[in-house]
Amino acid sequence: MSKFLRAALFLMLVAAVSVRAQQTGTQVAVYTPPVLTIAGDAPVIRNCGPAGKTEVHLTAQTTRGTTPTRYVWTTDAGRIEGNGPTATWTLDGVAPGYYHASLQASAGTTNDECQVFASTVLSVECPPVPECPKLQILCPSGIEAGQRITFDSLVSGSLGSSPFVYNWTISGGSIIEGQGTRSISVDTAGLEGQSLTATAVLAGYDASNGGCSASCSVSIPVPQTCRKFDEYPEITRNDEKARLDNLSVELQNDPFATAYVTIHPSERGKSGDIDKRSRNIIDYLMNARGLDSKRIVIKTGAVRPTSSVEIWLCPRGVTH
Numbered sequence: 001m002s003k004f005l006r007a008a009l010f011l012m013l014v015a016a017v018s019v020r021a022q023q024t025g026t027q028v029a030v031y032t033p034p035v036l037t038i039a040g041d042a043p044v045i046r047n048c049g050p051a052g053k054t055e056v057h058l059t060a061q062t063t064r065g066t067t068p069t070r071y072v073w074t075t076d077a078g079r080i081e082g083n084g085p086t087a088t089w090t091l092d093g094v095a096p097g098y099y100h101a102s103l104q105a106s107a108g109t110t111n112d113e114c115q116v117f118a119s120t121v122l123s124v125e126c127p128p129v130p131e132c133p134k135l136q137i138l139c140p141s142g143i144e145a146g147q148r149i150t151f152d153s154l155v156s157g158s159l160g161s162s163p164f165v166y167n168w169t170i171s172g173g174s175i176i177e178g179q180g181t182r183s184i185s186v187d188t189a190g191l192e193g194q195s196l197t198a199t200a201v202l203a204g205y206d207a208s209n210g211g212c213s214a215s216c217s218v219s220i221p222v223p224q225t226c227r228k229f230d231e232y233p234e235i236t237r238n239d240e241k242a243r244l245d246n247l248s249v250e251l252q253n254d255p256f257a258t259a260y261v262t263i264h265p266s267e268r269g270k271s272g273d274i275d276k277r278s279r280n281i282i283d284y285l286m287n288a289r290g291l292d293s294k295r296i297v298i299k300t301g302a303v304r305p306t307s308s309v310e311i312w313l314c315p316r317g318v319t320h
Contacts (some may be wrong), residue, residue: 036068036105036118037061044123045091054092056122060085060103068105068116075101077124089122096126132205133157137198137216145188145223148176151198151216152183165203172196191220226260226314234266234307241284247311248289256316257295259285264301264308273307274300281309 041057058080062068071087073080077099078091089101102119138152155164168175168184172191178184188196199215229250232243247259261281265274278298285291297320301310312320 035062036103036116038101038103038118038120040089040101040120040122042122044125046125054090056089056091056101058082058087058089058101058103058120060105060118062105068107070106072104072106073101074104075099091122091124094124096124098123131157132202132212135200135202135212135214137200137214139216139218143188143218143221145192145221148185148187149196149218150178150183150185151200153200153214155182155202167201167203168198169201170196170198188220193220193222195219224315224318226312226318226320228310229259229313230309230311232309237280240280240309241288243311244281244284245289248285248291250313251291251295254313254315257313258297258316258319259295260297260299260312260314260320262299262301262310262312264304264310266307267303267305269307277307277309 037060039059039061045054045056058073060068060071068085071082071084073082073087075089077094077097078089080087080089080101082088091099099122100119101122102117104115104117106113106115108114133155134157136154136156138154140149140151143149151168153166164182165180166182168179170184170186172194173189173196174187176185176187184198186196186198195217196219197215197217199213201213205212229247230243232240235243251257251259261278263274263277282293282296282298285296286293314320
């Protein structure tokens with residue numbers, strides 16, 4: 001016999017005994033079952049996305065009669081944890097709709113048991129996620145080693161009315177400013193010679209089609225510095241031509257490099273020695289080797305005990 005049928009028969013028996021007692025004038029003690037209600041801390045939840053609510057705290061109350069000593073919670077969705085008058089109803093991943101939580105409460109002994117039932121309804125709502133717009137990351141140009149760079153973004157498509165919130169991540173360096181906005185500034189110190197990738201994700205959109213995120217990668221250049229190519233003392237004209245031949249080959253191999261030739265005068269040198277030597281170097285490199293005079297810079301260095309020449313090669317954009 002089911003518990004529901006037993007409860008119905010019990011109530012019919014109580015009614016019959018009461019009628020019989022009225023007919024005979026007999027005093028009958030009638031058991032009064034408790035009245036059971038269930039209250040949840042939220043009649044409606046929105047369990048959409050990481051910020052959605054997924055738990056409801058349930059509390060059972062009796063308004064009269066004997067306090068139940070045994071509680072059995074059941075539900076048609078999610079799971080309920082608890083075996084007393086309070087329980088936690090978890091609805092992770094539940095689709096929108098109406099769901100029930102039921103409670104069977106019992107009091108008394110096995111032979112004299114009373115059971116009462118109650119249920120509550122919960123509405124799960126999930127507003128439609130707006131369609132994701134198209135996001136594009138604009139890479140910076142003219143990057144210099146050790147300098148901060150800026151990644152910008154461009155959004156098109158279904159823009160909606162709410163402001164965009166950008167979640168940026170980078171593969172190296174650090175974000176100096178702009179997190180949450182359409183552009184960020186990044187400190188590239190220590191990233192010379194490496195690739196740097198910036199990724200932006202638009203918060204609050206359905207990213208299933210991949211449209212709510214975009215990336216951009218750039219290469220951080222190695223710092224450009226001048227290097228010492230040659231240095232020689234006072235030598236014969238033919239020996240100097242041989243040194244300048246080597247310089248000419250190097251300049252031809254790197255068409256963007258510039259040669260800085262520093263002539264250090266001797267302590268015992270004569271007036272005009274620097275000009276004469278400068279003309280000899282320029283004349284040989286231009287006329288004999290066919291180099292552009294703009295790629296050769298002659299400088300006068302500090303006075304030394306004996307005359308000498310230093311040659312430095314500098315990449316484009318770097319001076320010595």
